[in-house]
Amino acid sequence: MKKTLSALLVGSMLMFPIPALATEDTDTIHSLSFDKLDEEMNAHSPLILNMGDSVANASSDLSDGIDGLKKTLNGLLNSPNKPLDYVVGMTMGEVLAKDPGPKNVFGSEQERLDYVYAEVNYINLFNYVNQITSLQAQIDSLENNQGDLWKSWLQVEQGKDQTIRGAQQLYLSYSDLNNKKDNLSVNLSLLQKQLSSFQLMESLGLGTHLQVIEVESQIKDLNMALDQLNKGLDGIKGQLNVFLGQDFDTTLQLKEPSTLSQSKINAMDYEVDLADALVQSYSVRLEEDSDKRKDAERSFTLAFHNAYQDVQDKKKALDLERDKLTNTKTKYDQAVLKNSLGLLSNLEFEGERSKYTTQVNAVDTAEQDLLKSYTDYDWMKQGLTISSTASATSQSTGAAGASNGAGF
Numbered sequence: 001m002k003k004t005l006s007a008l009l010v011g012s013m014l015m016f017p018i019p020a021l022a023t024e025d026t027d028t029i030h031s032l033s034f035d036k037l038d039e040e041m042n043a044h045s046p047l048i049l050n051m052g053d054s055v056a057n058a059s060s061d062l063s064d065g066i067d068g069l070k071k072t073l074n075g076l077l078n079s080p081n082k083p084l085d086y087v088v089g090m091t092m093g094e095v096l097a098k099d100p101g102p103k104n105v106f107g108s109e110q111e112r113l114d115y116v117y118a119e120v121n122y123i124n125l126f127n128y129v130n131q132i133t134s135l136q137a138q139i140d141s142l143e144n145n146q147g148d149l150w151k152s153w154l155q156v157e158q159g160k161d162q163t164i165r166g167a168q169q170l171y172l173s174y175s176d177l178n179n180k181k182d183n184l185s186v187n188l189s190l191l192q193k194q195l196s197s198f199q200l201m202e203s204l205g206l207g208t209h210l211q212v213i214e215v216e217s218q219i220k221d222l223n224m225a226l227d228q229l230n231k232g233l234d235g236i237k238g239q240l241n242v243f244l245g246q247d248f249d250t251t252l253q254l255k256e257p258s259t260l261s262q263s264k265i266n267a268m269d270y271e272v273d274l275a276d277a278l279v280q281s282y283s284v285r286l287e288e289d290s291d292k293r294k295d296a297e298r299s300f301t302l303a304f305h306n307a308y309q310d311v312q313d314k315k316k317a318l319d320l321e322r323d324k325l326t327n328t329k330t331k332y333d334q335a336v337l338k339n340s341l342g343l344l345s346n347l348e349f350e351g352e353r354s355k356y357t358t359q360v361n362a363v364d365t366a367e368q369d370l371l372k373s374y375t376d377y378d379w380m381k382q383g384l385t386i387s388s389t390a391s392a393t394s395q396s397t398g399a400a401g402a403s404n405g406a407g408f
Contacts, residue, residue, distance in 0.1 A: 027044075028246060028250060029044065029244055029246065029250075029252065030250070030251055030252060030253060031252075031253045031255065032171075032240070032244075032252060032253065032254055032255065033255040033257075034168070034171050034172070034175075034255070034257040034258070035257075035258065037164070037167055037168055037171055038164050038168070040244060041163070041164045041167055041243065041244070042160075042164070044244045044245050044246075045163065045167075045243055045244060045245060046245045047163055047243070048160050048163055048164070051156050051159055051160055051163075052153070052156045055149065055152045055153055055156055058149070058152070059146070059149050062142050062145060062146045062149070063146070065142055066139055066142045066143060066146070069135055069138050069139045069142070070139060072135060073135040073136065073139070151286060154282060154285060154286060155282075155286070157282075158282040158383075158384065161282075161379065161382065161383075161384045162384065163243075165375075165376075165379055165384065165386075166243075167240060167243045168375055169372070170236050170239055170240055170243075171236075171240065171254060171257070172257065172368055172371065172372050172375070173236060174233060174236040174237070174240075174254055175254075175256065175257055175368050176365060176368055177229055177232055177233050177236070178233065178256075179361045179364050179365045179368070180229060181226065181229045181230070181233070182357070182361050183357075183358055183361050184222055184225055184226050184229065185226070186354050186357045186358060186361075187222060187354065187358075188219065188222045188223070188226065189350075189354075190350050190351065190354045191215055191218050191219050191222065192219065193346075193347060193350055194215050194347065195212065195215045195216060195219065197347055198211045198212045198215055199212055237252050237254065240252065240254070257368065257371055259367050259371075260367070260370055260371045260374050264374065265311070265315060265374070268308070268311065268377070270305075270308050273304075273308075273381050274301065274304050274305075276381060277300070277304055277380055277381045277382075277383060278297060278300060278301070279383075280381070280382055280383030281296070281297075281300045281383045281385065282383050282384065282385070283296045283299070283300055283385050284296045284297050284300055285383070299385075300380075300385055303380065303385050303386060303387050304380050306387070307373070307376050307377045307380050307386055308377060310373045310376070310377075311370070311373045311374050311377050313373075314366070314369050314370040314372075314373040314374075315370055317366050317369065317370075318363070318366040318367060318369070318370050320366075321359070321362050321363045321365075321366040322363055322366075324359055324362070325359045325360065325362070325363050328355055328356050328359040329356060331352060331355070331356075332352050332353060332355070332356035335348070335349050335352035335353070336349075
């Protein structure tokens, strides 16, 4: 049974990809927000909804098995034909001391009959005791397994949390790819205007054809990159649809995640949050051995510290990008004024606008990075161990491993 439960739990923690499981729920989701993702996953995800079935079935099977064995044991103990004594008039040692040889060894026929009866009765009793002992051992073993089911249930809850976090990472990866797409689109627009300018200069004999070829090559590269990004975006939507028990090509709108509020950052209290997180920690709670439990506490504390520090680092990075945006906005406003006065060419103005738009997207990306980091910190507060390596791997897997899709 333990192998069955282990197979269940290992399978439930697999993040990417998951099989396309369909539900009978007719409430198709066409619009999804990050804040409601965990709620929708708990309500619709076949993986989550079915995750505890094997443990529940195992628990039911154990209860039925224990009840059946106890009925058999009680039947033996209360049987009217059960052997009530070892022998008639002698112990088993005394019986075995007799020579089971020819009839003339015994003093009388009665003595021989007593011997035969004693031996047969002992064998019956031996078998009877063995049956009772075996049944009781089976009952004890099943009851021990039943007592260990709390671990399986705890691992199921851990698997559910990991599944929801995996969906959140996909969602945030989608937002990150959208920012990259915006940057590429801005650069593409600028290159197309540069191409027109170089083509005009070439026709007037003021430029070379080499300049035109170089810009055309850059435009081709950007179009290919945009095509790959679009496929990645569609692939992420497809995987989220599968997570939600829908066909991968179901039309799904992913709303832009809300910016993390400053109040949540201010509410972070390392010591208090760590103490609560250690109580909730799956890795700590699953260890019964005291030494291993202490090791689990140390490992969890390190991971929690890293998660807390990562939030602080991402907050500083966001503040820096916002400062850059303030400076870029000032230069852009100046460019708008100069362009309106004819002191700045349209191509130079487009260059300043491109820089400004790129910095706006850089701030958006920093905000998403902070949200990712805080989300992991929040999961650790709920007891899920998140290492910086695992976080980076899941994020890259979500973006790079997104499959091709259509119809989104």
